[in-house]
Structures are given as C-alpha cells and as structure tokens.
Amino acid sequence: MSSKRKPIVNWLIFIVTVVVVFLLGMLASSITERKAEAIFAYTPQVEIDNNEPRNEIWGKNFPREYETYYETADTTFRSKYNGNAMIDMLEVDPRLVVLWAGYGFAKDYNQGRGHVYAVTDLQNSLRTGGPVDDKTGPMPATCWTCKGPDVPRVMERDGIAEFYTGKWARLGSEVVNPIGCADCHDAETMNLRITRPALIEAFERQGKDINKSTHQEMRSLVCAQCHVEYYFNKNTPKKGTPYLTFPWDKGQTVEDMEEYYDEIEFKDWTHKISKAPMLKAQHPGYEVYKMGIHAQRGVSCADCHMPYKSEGGVKFTDHKIQSPLNNVANSCQVCHKQSELDLIKNVTDNQDRIIDIRDRLEVLIVRAHVEAGKCWELGATEEQMKDILQGIRHAQWRWDYAAASHGGSFHAPVELGRVIGTGLEIAQETRIKLTRVLIALGHTEEVPYPDISTKAKAQEYIGLPMEKLITEKEAFKQNLLPKWLEIAKERESKY
Numbered sequence: 001m002s003s004k005r006k007p008i009v010n011w012l013i014f015i016v017t018v019v020v021v022f023l024l025g026m027l028a029s030s031i032t033e034r035k036a037e038a039i040f041a042y043t044p045q046v047e048i049d050n051n052e053p054r055n056e057i058w059g060k061n062f063p064r065e066y067e068t069y070y071e072t073a074d075t076t077f078r079s080k081y082n083g084n085a086m087i088d089m090l091e092v093d094p095r096l097v098v099l100w101a102g103y104g105f106a107k108d109y110n111q112g113r114g115h116v117y118a119v120t121d122l123q124n125s126l127r128t129g130g131p132v133d134d135k136t137g138p139m140p141a142t143c144w145t146c147k148g149p150d151v152p153r154v155m156e157r158d159g160i161a162e163f164y165t166g167k168w169a170r171l172g173s174e175v176v177n178p179i180g181c182a183d184c185h186d187a188e189t190m191n192l193r194i195t196r197p198a199l200i201e202a203f204e205r206q207g208k209d210i211n212k213s214t215h216q217e218m219r220s221l222v223c224a225q226c227h228v229e230y231y232f233n234k235n236t237p238k239k240g241t242p243y244l245t246f247p248w249d250k251g252q253t254v255e256d257m258e259e260y261y262d263e264i265e266f267k268d269w270t271h272k273i274s275k276a277p278m279l280k281a282q283h284p285g286y287e288v289y290k291m292g293i294h295a296q297r298g299v300s301c302a303d304c305h306m307p308y309k310s311e312g313g314v315k316f317t318d319h320k321i322q323s324p325l326n327n328v329a330n331s332c333q334v335c336h337k338q339s340e341l342d343l344i345k346n347v348t349d350n351q352d353r354i355i356d357i358r359d360r361l362e363v364l365i366v367r368a369h370v371e372a373g374k375c376w377e378l379g380a381t382e383e384q385m386k387d388i389l390q391g392i393r394h395a396q397w398r399w400d401y402a403a404a405s406h407g408g409s410f411h412a413p414v415e416l417g418r419v420i421g422t423g424l425e426i427a428q429e430t431r432i433k434l435t436r437v438l439i440a441l442g443h444t445e446e447v448p449y450p451d452i453s454t455k456a457k458a459q460e461y462i463g464l465p466m467e468k469l470i471t472e473k474e475a476f477k478q479n480l481l482p483k484w485l486e487i488a489k490e491r492e493s494k495y
Contacts, residue, residue, distance in 0.1 A: 102271055279393060388434055
C-alpha cells in the first residue's frame with residue numbers, strides 16, 4: 001500500500017514545485033517590470049528650463065503628474081455645498097450683490113473651477129471691466145499673479161514692480177498657460193519652490209526665512225502663494241503701483257489683519273449704499289487652515305488635496321487637485337478608519353452649522369447697509385455715522401473672511417464659529433447705533449427691507465447698469481480671440 005502511494009506523492013510534490021516555481025517566476029518578472037517602469041518614469045526625456053511655462057513640456061518627463069493635473073478639467077463633482085462646477089453665486093445668494101455694492105464682485109462672482117481654467121475664467125469674468133483689448137478696464141495687471149507659470153517668467157524678465165504696473169489687459173498675450181508645474185517646482189531638482197515674491201516678502205517682514213521650511217511645510221506653502229488674504233499696496237517705492245502684499249505683519253488671525261488694515265487706513269472700496277470704507281477678503285484659505293486641527297497635527301494641504309497614489313511600480317503625487325470629498329479613500333481614510341459616509345457626514349454637519357450662522361450675519365449686514373443708506377438720505381452727519389461705518393466694515397470683514405476661506409468650515413470650524421460670532425455681536429451693536437441715529441433724525445419706523453430675492457432685482461436695487469454688463473458680455477464673445485484664449489479653448493477641448 002505504501003509503495004503504491006509513493007508515486008502519487010512524488011507527482012504531487014512535483015506539481016506543487018512547478019506551480020511554486022512558476023509563481024516565483026511571475027513575481028520576479030513583475031518586480032523587474034515595475035523597476036523598469038519606475039526607472040523609465042523618472043528618466044528625463046527633455047531638458048526643462050526653470051521658467052518653462054508650458055505644462056506640456058514638463059509632461060514629457062512627468063506624464064503621470066501631467067495627466068492627473070489635466071483631470072482638473074473635470075467639473076462633474078458636486079458636493080452638498082458647491083464642488084468644482086461653475087456656479088453663479090450671485091444667483092444662489094442675491095444678498096451678495098448688496099454686500100458688494102459699488103465693487104466689481106456685485107457684477108459677477110462665480111464658484112471657482114479647477115486650476116486648468118484659471119486663465120479662461122479670468123478672461124470671461126465681467127470684473128475685468130471689458131473686452132481683452134480694452135486697456136481702460138479697472139482690474140490691474142497684478143490680478144494675473146496667481147493665474148499661471150508665465151508669471152514668474154515675466155517677473156524675472158521685467159521685474160516684480162514692473163509686472164504689477166498697468167492694467168490687466170497689458171499682460172493678456174503674456175499669461176497664456178494655466179496654473180501648473182513651474183509655479184511650484186524647481187526644474188532641475190523637482191523640489192518645491194516659492195515663485196511668488198509676496199509670500200517671501202511676508203515672511204521676511206516677520207523675521208522669518210522661508211528657505212528654512214521643511215518639505216512637509218512646503219507642501220502647504222506652495223498653496224499659500226495664492227490661497228491667502230492679500231491686498232494691493234500702492235504705498236511702495238514705485239508709488240501708485242498696486243503691489244501685491246500679504247497683511248501678516250501683526251499676525252494671521254482675523255483681528256490681526258483687521259488691525260493692520262485699520263492702522264494704514266486701507267479700504268478696497270467705499271460701499272455705494274452705506275458709504276462704509278470696506279474690506280474685501282480674498283481667499284484666506286491658508287490662514288484658516290493654520291487654525292485647524294489638521295495643521296496642528298502636521299497634515300499639509302497636499303496630503304488631502306493631492307494624496308499619493310501608485311501606478312505600476314511608481315508612487316507619485318496625484319495632481320488632480322480637488323476636494324477630498326471626491327477622493328475619500330485616498331485622502332481621509334489613510335488616517336481615519338470611519339466609513340466614507342460617516343466622514344462625509346462629519347464634514348457636511350460642520351458646514352451646515354457654519355453656513356447657518358454665517359447667513360444670519362449676512363442678513364444683519366445687509367440690513368445695516370440699507371439702514372445706513374436711510375440715515376444719509378435723512379441728512380446724517382459724518383460724525384454721527386463714523387462709528388457705525390466702522391462697525392459695518394468690521395462685521396462684513398468677519399463675514400467675508402469666513403465666506404471666502406475655501407473649505408474653511410472644514411479646516412477650522414471652531415475658529416470660524418468664533419469669528420462669525422464676533423461678527424454677529426458687532427453687527428447687532430451697529431444696528432442699535434443706527435436705530436438711535438434714525439430716531440434722532442425723526443425716523444421712528446422700521447426701514448423697509450428691499451426686494452432682493454433675485455440677482456437681477458438686487459442689481460437693480462443697487463443701481464447696477466445691467467444693459468452695460470450685457471454689452472460687455474457680448475463683447476467678450478464677439479471679440480477676436482487673442483492667442484492665449486485660443487490656446488485655452490484648444491486645451492479645454494483636448495482634455
């Protein structure tokens with residue numbers, strides 16, 4: 001019996017050995033193939049100049065990063081609040097028109113899309129003031145600073161202050177490539193680098209050397225080149241030039257920057273209805289992020305918005321810069337073990353709370369503007385209105401700081417709740433002062449709240465000439481497209 005089993009056992013051993021050898025061979029082949037892929041992936045195919053603005057050239061050496069970057073052209077993702085599709089925010093919330101009365105944002109304000117649209121969307125905005133060849137448009141050339149890798153090239157060629165000089169249309173044929181590789185990377189080493197002088201200068205004024213930042217810090221600082229609060233400082237060595245400046249000299253909290261602005265008596269515009277000297281928050285994403293738990297735990301912007309991914313034998317950074325809510329597995333669940341639904345619910349719950357109290361503040365500020373306008377109509381003096389206008393300025397600054405900080409209700413919900421809370425307090429105190437002035441002027445009834453239920457009605461209320469805006473819009477469409485717009489349209493169709 002034993003002798004009969006022996007041949008069977010031998011055959012089984014032989015078959016198992018063959019299978020194991022085959023599998024080991026497959027494994028070895030796979031490892032060799034992956035190593036070859038990795039070597040090929042990072043073998044330079046072309047030589048790249050440090051100020052090469054064309055992302056397509058960089059893509060020859062880094063195809064995976066290049067391909068994922070152009071996935072930012074996808075605008076199909078919608079979360080509970082916004083997403084990456086273009087949304088007319090003035091249609092969604094017509095109160096914004098009144099808050100920004102007398103300022104360009106009352107004309108046109110759209111939810112931002114992916115980085116690939118940076119140049120196109122600026123060209124199509126009514127805030128540029130007219131067709132691309134209209135050199136009398138109000139927006140300065142400084143507005144191009146964050147739109148693409150042509151910027152460091154032109155700055156190095158012409159000088160920083162010279163880049164900021166003149167109107168927006170002056171650089172229409174220069175800035176043709178959207179945000180990309182040269183904005184953040186050194187061409188020789190591929191190390192992260194800072195290409196926007198405003199960030200470097202802000203560090204220097206605080207006595208800090210940005211070159212001493214760690215790699216992990218740089219994974220947020222390259223974002224902080226643009227996703228920050230800033231203003232155009234005209235009191236520079238080249239007087240009158242709108243020099244891009246970060247108001248961080250006293251700190252980065254909402255109160256620190258407010259104190260900075262008040263001390264230099266800076267205003268973005270004078271409100272058309274209330275005549276208050278207003279501040280327009282830009283997008284203080286970095287400042288708010290620094291106040292949150294993720295920043296305190298050393299998590300960078302790129303960890304969540306550009307997580308690592310693997311393809312074959314290559315691990316690389318996913319350059320499809322997007323909301324982590326559209327990539328929960330690679331962004332959130334690397335650290336958090338909760339289900340995707342639970343993690344998304346946690347985010348939207350915080351957003352619900354912040355947006356609810358922010359909207360309450362928004363209504364109070366609109367009423368304050370309307371009531372202040374009534375005071376002026378009744379003959380109020382500047383002395384009567386001085387503290388009131390300062391209150392409107394400070395309340396709306398806090399509202400705008402919370403509204404304009406992209407992802408702020410996720411990044412630092414506790415801090416934003418505090419900021420909006422102080423805004424509510426200031427707005428209520430200001431309206432009490434307004435009531436006293438109205439009574440002193442003989443007005444004892446409630447000031448009627450205007451019908452601003454739609455964007456059109458709100459724009460009509462503030463006296464915005466819609467016929468002119470429509471004419472400008474048509475001028476954009478009918479204007480002979482310059483070279484940079486042709487490039488942008490070609491890129492959109494391709495990707």
